[in-house]
Amino acid sequence: MTDAPSSPTRSGATDTASATRTPGTAAPATADSADATLQVTDVTVRFAGLTALDQVSFTVEPGSVHAVIGPNGAGKSTCFNVLSGVYRATSGSVRFGGTELTGLAPHRIAALGVARIFQNLALPPRATVADSLMLGRHRLTRAGFLATGLRLPSASREAHRHLERVREIADFVGLADDLDRPAGELPYGKQKLVELARALCMEPKLLLLDEPVAGMTADERRDTAAVVAGVRDSLGISIVLVEHDMGVVMRLADAVTVLDFGKRIAGGTPAEVQDDPAVVQAYLGAPTP
Ligand SMILES: Nc1ncnc2c1ncn2[C@@H]1O[C@H](COP(=O)(O)OP(=O)(O)OP(=O)(O)O)[C@@H](O)[C@H]1O
Numbered sequence: 499m500t501d502a503p504s505s506p507t508r509s510g511a512t513d514t515a516s517a518t519r520t521p522g523t524a525a526p527a528t529a530d531s532a533d534a535t536l537q538v539t540d541v542t543v544r545f546a547g548l549t550a551l552d553q554v555s556f557t558v559e560p561g562s563v564h565a566v567i568g569p570n571g572a573g574k575s576t577c578f579n580v581l582s583g584v585y586r587a588t589s590g591s592v593r594f595g596g597t598e599l600t601g602l603a604p605h606r607i608a609a610l611g612v613a614r615i616f617q618n619l620a621l622p623p624r625a626t627v628a629d630s631l632m633l634g635r636h637r638l639t640r641a642g643f644l645a646t647g648l649r650l651p652s653a654s655r656e657a658h659r660h661l662e663r664v665r666e667i668a669d670f671v672g673l674a675d676d677l678d679r680p681a682g683e684l685p686y687g688k689q690k691l692v693e694l695a696r697a698l699c700m701e702p703k704l705l706l707l708d709e710p711v712a713g714m715t716a717d718e719r720r721d722t723a724a725v726v727a728g729v730r731d732s733l734g735i736s737i738v739l740v741e742h743d744m745g746v747v748m749r750l751a752d753a754v755t756v757l758d759f760g761k762r763i764a765g766g767t768p769a770e771v772q773d774d775p776a777v778v779q780a781y782l783g784a785p786t787p
Pocket of ligand 1: 545546548549550568569570571572573574575576577
């Protein structure tokens with residue numbers, strides 16, 4: 499795969515978004531599209547006797563990659579689970595494009611344009627790449643069970659449009675030649691790309707990536723990082739990234755929030771947090787001289 503993914507471009511996404519408003523396709527439920535800012539304010543999560551997140555605040559600017567880092571047990575996964583609706587914050591607020599997310603079920607948050615990719619693979623093993631990506635289009639599909647079953651022209655036109663978009667996105671992430679292969683037979687790095695592509699098929703405004711390069715070879719890490727950068731640069735999608743690979747974080751992130759024992763201990767550009775004594779201490783576990 500090339501370092502710079504070929505691009506369906508922002509307008510490609512916009513075309514599809516407008517296509518979804520034409521008869522025969524569903525208009526996705528969206529947060530205020532003029533403002534895709536994610537605003538996390540004073541979020542606290544308590545489990546019996548343990549404060550996993552303690553008054554954490556940060557802002558993810560539209561079209562940026564925002565990394566959330568910290569040592570083991572810092573609260574990164576808890577933070578992701580709050581953003582995607584798996585956990586409900588004990589207190590505090592998460593607003594996306596002007597919509598309050600706290601208290602919404604995960605599928606409602608997904609419908610607002612927030613797609614999450616889990617660390618572990620979750621692909622149907624025997625489905626082809628194309629079928630796996632079509633699953634990502636499900637939310638945008640209007641044709642009902644009956645129309646599809648009866649192969650009505652409106653349903654086939656819609657299926658054709660979705661397939662076109664699936665091909666564009668597969669091309670964008672470098673999977674154009676793998677569409678007919680069972681996803682489960684691809685190398686690990688490509689399977690992760692299938693998951694990323696499936697999330698892109700949902701036409702999200704915000705992607706939550708949980709350790710996207712964990713377990714990958716150096717080449718796979720480089721290729722995946724290039725695709726993630728392309729998602730931001732070409733599609734304008736905001737990304738929240740939890741990642742232990744500091745090389746990837748430093749290369750990709752526009753902003754970094756650092757957690758330790760549930761508290762936000764630092765934030766800023768990668769260069770700023772890298773030199774922050776509190777961050778050095780958290781990672782090394784000893785005070786700086
Ligand atoms: N469902 C839960 N019930 C009780 N405690 C939990 C739960 N989920 C997380 N915790 C605790 O909350 C704290 C933060 O955990 P979390 O998994 O968010 O950290 P993390 O930064 O993602 O760690 P890692 O990098 O090891 O994945 C830990 O002390 C963890 O044991």
